[in-house]
Amino acid sequence: MVYILLTALFLILATFSFPKLLENNSILGLYNSKRSLNLPPVVKAWPLVGAIYMLVKDPVNLIKKNYQKYGSVFTIKVLGRNVTMLIGPEVSRHFYTAPDSELSQEELFKFTVPMFGPSVAYGVSTEKLTTTIPVPNERVETTDAADYFSKWQDCGTIDLMHELQHLITLTTTRCLLGNDVRGNLSEDVSSLIRDLAGGVLPISFLFPYLPIPAHNRRDRARGKLNHIFSNIINSRKSSLQSEEDLLQTLMESTYIDGESNTNEQVTGISMAILFAGQHNTGNAAVWTGAYLLQNKSYFSKVLEEQKELLHRHGSKIDFDILGEMDVLYRCIKEAIRIGSPPIITPRYCQKTFTVTTKEGKEYTIPKGHVVATSPAMANRLDYVLKDPDRYDPDRYLSVEEEEIASRPYSYISFGGGRHPCPGEAFTYIKLKTVWSYLIRNFELDLVSSFPEGNWNGKEKILVCYKRRHLSI
Numbered sequence: 001m002v003y004i005l006l007t008a009l010f011l012i013l014a015t016f017s018f019p020k021l022l023e024n025n026s027i028l029g030l031y032n033s034k035r036s037l038n039l040p041p042v043v044k045a046w047p048l049v050g051a052i053y054m055l056v057k058d059p060v061n062l063i064k065k066n067y068q069k070y071g072s073v074f075t076i077k078v079l080g081r082n083v084t085m086l087i088g089p090e091v092s093r094h095f096y097t098a099p100d101s102e103l104s105q106e107e108l109f110k111f112t113v114p115m116f117g118p119s120v121a122y123g124v125s126t127e128k129l130t131t132t133i134p135v136p137n138e139r140v141e142t143t144d145a146a147d148y149f150s151k152w153q154d155c156g157t158i159d160l161m162h163e164l165q166h167l168i169t170l171t172t173t174r175c176l177l178g179n180d181v182r183g184n185l186s187e188d189v190s191s192l193i194r195d196l197a198g199g200v201l202p203i204s205f206l207f208p209y210l211p212i213p214a215h216n217r218r219d220r221a222r223g224k225l226n227h228i229f230s231n232i233i234n235s236r237k238s239s240l241q242s243e244e245d246l247l248q249t250l251m252e253s254t255y256i257d258g259e260s261n262t263n264e265q266v267t268g269i270s271m272a273i274l275f276a277g278q279h280n281t282g283n284a285a286v287w288t289g290a291y292l293l294q295n296k297s298y299f300s301k302v303l304e305e306q307k308e309l310l311h312r313h314g315s316k317i318d319f320d321i322l323g324e325m326d327v328l329y330r331c332i333k334e335a336i337r338i339g340s341p342p343i344i345t346p347r348y349c350q351k352t353f354t355v356t357t358k359e360g361k362e363y364t365i366p367k368g369h370v371v372a373t374s375p376a377m378a379n380r381l382d383y384v385l386k387d388p389d390r391y392d393p394d395r396y397l398s399v400e401e402e403e404i405a406s407r408p409y410s411y412i413s414f415g416g417g418r419h420p421c422p423g424e425a426f427t428y429i430k431l432k433t434v435w436s437y438l439i440r441n442f443e444l445d446l447v448s449s450f451p452e453g454n455w456n457g458k459e460k461i462l463v464c465y466k467r468r469h470l471s472i
């Protein structure tokens with residue numbers, strides 16, 4: 001209650017002090033000179049509170065509504081900051097290609113500091129961020145899925161959201177951080193990681209310490225995870241035990257200046273990797289299933305593909321066989337396009353630039369704006385893809401559609417340009433492993449309604465299952 005009152009007080013003060021500032025001549029002068037620039041249209045909303053409420057409650061709708069009203073470039077005012085959205089390939093080229101000195105992540109990604117600690121990632125200077133960590137694609141194994149699903153009964157009903165998020169946390173942890181971390185992952189830890197991820201809301205980019213329940217849960221989760229990771233690191237150190245995994249690599253690695261990682265840094269980087277690898281991938285696993293179970297014709301095509309692979313390779317699944325699952329690949333790609341792409345990817349504008357819309361309108365984006373693209377919106381533009389709201393994995397078979405989708409900045413589920421997602425290949429391998437196992441071993445039916453618009457992942461997605469042996 002105290003937090004709500006303080007926040008409300010801050011909003012009221014900010015709202016009423018803005019006109020006062022305009023009365024000041026120098027600010028008015030600045031305002032007038034800015035008017036001669038062709039600035040993007042500003043979204044009309046209740047002063048301050050309107051946009052912030054929508055941004056927290058329903059960001060996808062906020063972006064969609066204003067795209068329809070203002071076009072591909074518009075500015076949303078959020079608690080006194082200008083957030084300029086750039087939607088579509090024409091206006092997002094600079095967003096993806098500009099150097100970090102012009103469009104930087106650093107200032108906005110400070111929201112990761114309360115998640116991973118002040119001594120790693122965006123808590124330290126960017127000069128220190130020189131090491132890249134290879135994502136071990138070939139370490140994905142089917143035994144994780146087999147172990148996990150062996151605990152299911154012969155038939156029953158599960159919440160797909162809960163089951164797949166949990167499984168993906170376990171497999172990501174083993175693939176990236178080795179077996180003993182995974183051994184310590186109880187049901188509890190999986191939900192701690194969910195709480196950490198749940199602390200990233202669009203509003204967190206601007207105000208990472210805003211005292212809202214999601215941030216409070218994030219902070220509690222980080223404290224507990226810190227404790228668990230520290231115990232594992234200390235026990236490896238005291239037993240002089242060494243493993244071949246990323247955790248060991250982090251424990252033994254040094255920075256350019258010769259400094260080693262502290263326990264706190266190893267823990268922070270480990271949590272960052274878990275977070276990057278788990279959250280989006282877990283959602284993608286759930287949406288792949290929801291769309292497949294909703295669209296029976298595609299489910300049948302995937303089933304046929306699995307039968308054909310069983311016929312040729314027996315029940316074995318390895319890295320190469322996963323590479324042959326083309327139908328499943330397209331189904332996953334399409335589910336990630338419309339089901340679970342990131343809502344907003346932001347940068348901080350350090351150097352004024354211009355963009356030109358496809359209609360030929362030029363806008364100036366001034367230094368100091370937050371600029372953002374929205375994969376959730378940009379992936380559904382009807383001048384880029386035919387019938388963009390339809391789940392249609394076969395669209396990638398048509399040469400024309402595939403060409404459009406592979407044009408720069410048209411399919412941006414995994415970003416692009418200077419900061420593309422390094423986990424894309426890993427994601428496909430992991431999702432193919434999980435879904436090929438499920439399809440081969442279970443009959444599945446969606447029993448709750450299709451979760452359209454369930455962006456926050458809070459509602460259950462109920463699926464009824466029955467064990468089977470797929471006959472060829």
Ligand code: HEM
Pocket residue numbers: 135273276277278280281284336340341342345346375412413414415416418419420421422423424426427
């Ligand atoms: C469905 C799964 C995933 C989706 C949709 C996804 C999406 C994205 C997007 C859109 C970006 C670019 C953000 C920006 O431009 O600001 C990104 C960056 C990143 N992703 Fe992913 N990702 C996924 C899985 C993964 C996995 C499995 C990992 C690691 C194991 C990972 C690690 C990263 C990292 C480290 C970056 C930052 C790259 C940089 O800043 O240079 N992601 N991801």
